Amino acid sequence: MLVTRVGGMGGPAALMMAMAGVGHIIIAHGKTMISADLNRQLLGNEALLGKPRAEHFAEYLRSMNRFVEIEAIDHEPDDREALELARRCDLVVSCPPNFEERLRLNAASVAAGIPFIDAAQWGISGTLMVLQSPRTACLECIYPTPPPFEKLFPVVGAISSAIGSLAALEAIKVLSGTGDPLWGKMLSYDGYRGIPTVVSLTRNPDCRCCQGAAETAG
Amino acid sequence: MRIHIVLTGRADPGGDQFPGQLELPEDSHVSDAVAAIKDSLPEGESLPKSCLLAVAGRHLGTLDQHENRLLADGQELLLIAPMAGG
Numbered sequence: 476m477l478v479t480r481v482g483g484m485g486g487p488a489a490l491m492m493a494m495a496g497v498g499h500i501i502i503a504h505g506k507t508m509i510s511a512d513l514n515r516q517l518l519g520n521e522a523l524l525g526k527p528r529a530e531h532f533a534e535y536l537r538s539m540n541r542f543v544e545i546e547a548i549d550h551e552p553d554d555r556e557a558l559e560l561a562r563r564c565d566l567v568v569s570c571p572p573n574f575e576e577r578l579r580l581n582a583a584s585v586a587a588g589i590p591f592i593d594a595a596q597w598g599i600s601g602t603l604m605v606l607q608s609p610r611t612a613c614l615e616c617i618y619p620t621p622p623p624f625e626k627l628f629p630v631v632g633a634i635s636s637a638i639g640s641l642a643a644l645e646a647i648k649v650l651s652g653t654g655d656p657l658w659g660k661m662l663s664y665d666g667y668r669g670i671p672t673v674v675s676l677t678r679n680p681d682c683r684c685c686q687g688a689a690e691t692a693g
Numbered sequence: 694m695r696i697h698i699v700l701t702g703r704a705d706p707g708g709d710q711f712p713g714q715l716e717l718p719e720d721s722h723v724s725d726a727v728a729a730i731k732d733s734l735p736e737g738e739s740l741p742k743s744c745l746l747a748v749a750g751r752h753l754g755t756l757d758q759h760e761n762r763l764l765a766d767g768q769e770l771l772l773i774a775p776m777a778g779g
Contacts, residue, residue, distance in 0.1 A: 482779050572779035597703040597776035612752075619758070622743040622775040628703075630778050661745075661752070663773055665701040672701065672771060674747040677754070 476646065477560050478568045479503035479551065479580065481532050483515035483635030484594045484601075484642065485570035490517060491643035492568075493536045493543045497650065500536065501560060503548040504529045515632035554579055561587035566649055568642050569593045569614075572628075574621035578684075581606070581614035585685045590649050594642040598629045599666030601638035603657065604676065605645050608685035611659030612676040615684035634666050694719055694766035696726055702744075702774035722761045723753060726770050745773040 478489045481502045489502055508516070508523040508531075518532040533547035551571070552560055561567055561583035569580045569591060577593060584591035590607040593614055606613055641662070648656045663672045680686070696715045712733050717725055723746065731739070742757035749768050753760040756772070764770070 480779055484779055570779045572777060574775070574777050577777060595776045596778040597774075600702060600776065602702065602773070602776060617745065617752070618743055618755070618775065620743060620755075622741060622777065625777070628776075628778045635778075661773070663701050668701075670701070672699070672750075674745070674750055674752050674771065674773070676752045677760075 484639035486518040487636045487639035488643040499544045501546040505550040515635040557583035603662045605657040612678040613685040616679035616682045697769040703776040747771040
């Protein structure tokens with residue numbers, strides 16, 4: 476499976492999946508560790524400041540389970556690489572800090588016909604979606620126009636870890652056929668009020684991204 | 694009729710002044726509720742166009758582009774401001 480990126484949410488997601496024994500995990504994360512990210516990046520620490528993240532994060536994951544194969548990519552995949560990676564995977568866990576990357580990973584997952592789990596947070600709230608078009612909406616059905624990029628946003632590590640762990644739980648459920656994954660739903664946790672909400676997501680029959688996938692399946 | 698309003702997701706300007714519920718005429722639609730919510734926000738503040746709308750747990754689209762369903766008394770209108778923090 477592919478996890479990108481492996482910071483505040485993708486890190487705990489990858490960690491929980493590695494510890495659970497998900498056999499082959501590809502992680503993608505560019506750039507070097509910065510101090511501002513240490514409030515949430517469980518796979519990093521003070522000693523990593525200024526160093527590339529991906530390989531160090533991979534080494535940490537390997538140290539947690541010697542039976543799991545971890546592959547590190549030291550950058551964020553472009554359209555072509557995202558599709559190549561998705562075709563090698565059974566599932567994608569999407570945790571980037573912007574919609575551009577999320578929609579790219581969504582498109583790759585749709586084209587590869589694999590499930591797509593999207594985890595996001597802001598402040599002390601978070602959202603989680605489990606999608607696989609055409610059985611469910613895809614991310615572009617929900618956000619046909621990407622919301623604007625927000626370079627700086629508040630984040631408390633506790634919500635990142637919580638949503639990342641729930642993303643791992645959904646991934647494990649999907650991969651193992653256990654339980655009832657949140658197919659086609661958004662779990663929204665409002666940390667300000669302590670209220671979880673589940674919304675059933677609606678496919679857009681005219682979606683530019685997954686319309687073709689539906690026609691192929693149908 | 695009375696509609697319960699919940700704003701969640703990314704915090705937004707005006708969120709503190711958000712109405713917890715709206716009194717609307719019978720046969721009001723989602724667009725009527727959205728218009729009333731917009732009117733309640735402080736001058737110059739707005740919700741993001743890509744804010745998701747859901748009624749009774751069913752996603753209807755974004756604030757900008759959504760199914761204009763007829764509302765029923767006591768229903769909950771949920772607005773989820775988009776978030777992409779990683």
